[in-house]
Amino acid sequence: MLHMSERSGATRALVVDDERPIRLLMEKELPRAGYVVTCVGSGEEALEQLRTREFDVVLLDLKMPGIGGMEALRRIRESGTSAEVVILTGHPDVDSAIKAMKLGAYDYLTKPFKLSELEEVLRRAAERKRLREENTALRRMVAQRESAPIMIGQSPAMAALLATVQRIAPSEASVLIQGESGTGKSLVAKAIHMASPRAGGPFLVINCSGFQDPLLESELFGHEKGAFTGATSVKQGLFEVAGSGTLLLDEVGEMSPAMQAKLLQVLDTKELRRVGGIRVHRVDVRIIAATNKDLAQEVRTGRFREDLYYRLNVVSLTLPSLRERKDDIPLLIEHFLRQFRVTGHKAKTVSPEAMPSLVGYPWPGNVRELANTIERMLILSSGDVISLEDLPPNIQFPIGVSGGPASLAEMERLHLIRVLDHTGGKKMQAARLLGIDLKTLNSKIKRYNIPPVKFPAQPYSNYADQHVSPRQSPENVDKFRKT
Incomplete structure (x- = not known):
C-alpha cells in the first residue's frame, strides 16, 4: 500500500488497482494536482481503508482478482461512505458502465487515459461531494431558522463587547461566551461567525442541555446505519455538517463528564468516529461554547473538566446583563x-x-x-x-x-x-x-x-x-x- 501524508484542505483520493505501474503513476502525479493519495491493490484492501478512514474520491479498477470492482463498488455504497467513486477499466463495456452507474458510481473512464482527463473527472467528483455536504448543512441551518445577527446598543458595555467581537472574529481560536440567560449569547456567537473568514460556511447551534447522552453524541458526531434501534440510515453529525463553518455548543456547562471526555478528544485530534462506526472522519470547524454558569467555579467543584475548560476558553467573553x-x-x-x-x-x-x-x-x-x-x-x-x-x-x-x-x-x-x-x-x-x-x-x-x-x-x-x-x-x- 502506498500513501502520501495528509494535508489540511487537500482532496483525499483512494486509488484501487491491481496493476502496480498504475498505482505508482497515480502516487506520483495526483499529489501535483493537490490530492492526498492512498494506493491499494485489491478490493479487499480498499474496503479495509474505507472502513477506518474517510476519502473524497475513490478511483476503482473494474477488473481485479478477488473482489472485483463491481462487487467492491456495491459494498462501498452499502458502507455509508460519502466518497464519490470513479470506475477505471481497460475493457470498455457499455453494459458494465450502465451497471456501475446504477450502483452509484460517479463516472467511468477507460484505459489508456490522459492525466488531464482523469484530474478533471476527479475534480468534478470531489466538487459533487462538497456540494452534497453543503446542501446538508443548508438544510440543518434552515431547520434552525437562524436569522442575521442584530446587536443593538450604544452603552459603554455594548461598545466594548462589539469591539472585542471584531478583534476575535478573524482568528480560529475557540471562544467561550458566559453570561446570564437571555443576554444574547447565541447572537454574539453568530456575529463572531459572520465577521470571520468562515462566514461563507455553516453556522450551526446545539443546546447541550436538551439531549440525553446517547442522542447528544449522535447529534454531535453522527451515527452509522444500525448503530442503535431506529438508526435506519447513516447520519452525519454537526461536527461534520458544520465543516468549514462554526458550531455553537450552547449550555456546554450541562454536559455530563462522559460527553465532556468525548468532546475533548475530538477537539484535541480534530477527528471523530460516528456512533457505531470505526471510520475516522477529519473535522474542520470553529467551536464557540456558551454557558450561563461560572465554568471556572464548575472546574473548582469538579463538575467540569479542567482540560476541556482550557481548550474552550482560548478567548473569553462575558456578556453584560440588561x-x-x-x-x-x-x-x-x-x-x-x-x-x-x-x-x-x-x-x-x-x-x-x-x-x-x-x-x-x-x-x-x-x-x-x-x-x-x-x-x-x-x-x-x-x-x-x-x-x-x-x-x-x-x-x-x-x-x-x-x-x-x-x-x-x-x-x-x-x-x-x-x-x-x-x-x-x-x-x-x-x-x-x-x-x-x-x-x-x-x-x-x-x-x-x-x-x-x-x-x-x-x-x-x-x-x-x-x-x-x-x-x-x-x-x-x-x-x-x-x-
Whole structure:
C-alpha cells in the first residue's frame, strides 16, 4: 500500500488497482494536482481503508482478482461512505458502465487515459461531494431558522463587547461566551461567525442541555446505519455538517463528564468516529461554547473538566446583563416595537411616563424577557401609545416588603412569585414567560426560597382582564380572546 501524508484542505483520493505501474503513476502525479493519495491493490484492501478512514474520491479498477470492482463498488455504497467513486477499466463495456452507474458510481473512464482527463473527472467528483455536504448543512441551518445577527446598543458595555467581537472574529481560536440567560449569547456567537473568514460556511447551534447522552453524541458526531434501534440510515453529525463553518455548543456547562471526555478528544485530534462506526472522519470547524454558569467555579467543584475548560476558553467573553446596560433599553424597546408590530395595525410607541419604569426594572430574564414583555404589551394595549397603566404590575409598582423602594434582588423575587402565581406553579410555562431556561428558574427559586404554588393557574384571558388598561373596552378584550 502506498500513501502520501495528509494535508489540511487537500482532496483525499483512494486509488484501487491491481496493476502496480498504475498505482505508482497515480502516487506520483495526483499529489501535483493537490490530492492526498492512498494506493491499494485489491478490493479487499480498499474496503479495509474505507472502513477506518474517510476519502473524497475513490478511483476503482473494474477488473481485479478477488473482489472485483463491481462487487467492491456495491459494498462501498452499502458502507455509508460519502466518497464519490470513479470506475477505471481497460475493457470498455457499455453494459458494465450502465451497471456501475446504477450502483452509484460517479463516472467511468477507460484505459489508456490522459492525466488531464482523469484530474478533471476527479475534480468534478470531489466538487459533487462538497456540494452534497453543503446542501446538508443548508438544510440543518434552515431547520434552525437562524436569522442575521442584530446587536443593538450604544452603552459603554455594548461598545466594548462589539469591539472585542471584531478583534476575535478573524482568528480560529475557540471562544467561550458566559453570561446570564437571555443576554444574547447565541447572537454574539453568530456575529463572531459572520465577521470571520468562515462566514461563507455553516453556522450551526446545539443546546447541550436538551439531549440525553446517547442522542447528544449522535447529534454531535453522527451515527452509522444500525448503530442503535431506529438508526435506519447513516447520519452525519454537526461536527461534520458544520465543516468549514462554526458550531455553537450552547449550555456546554450541562454536559455530563462522559460527553465532556468525548468532546475533548475530538477537539484535541480534530477527528471523530460516528456512533457505531470505526471510520475516522477529519473535522474542520470553529467551536464557540456558551454557558450561563461560572465554568471556572464548575472546574473548582469538579463538575467540569479542567482540560476541556482550557481548550474552550482560548478567548473569553462575558456578556453584560440588561441591568448593566440600562442606556440600551430604550433602543431595544424601539427595536422590539417594530419587530413585533401586528400586521395591519398602526405602529405603537411607549409613553414618556412608562419609559422610566421599563428602564428602572431589573429584568432578571434580560433581553429575552424584555422582548417577551414588549410583545405581550403590543397585543394587550388598546391605544397607539403604551402607557404606564399598560405595564405589568410588577413593573408598574416595584415596591419592597417594607413599603419602600425594593432592592434588585427583592424585585426579582417578587416578580418570580407573581409569574409563578400566574402559571399556577407550572415552571416550564413560567420560564417561557420570563425568557429564561428551566434550570435557571429552579436555581432562582432555590436561592430565594420561594414556596411551591398550590392553586390553579389563571386563564390567560383572565390575566388580560385583570391587567387591561382603563382605556380598553370590553369589545377589545373580547377581540383579544378570540385571537
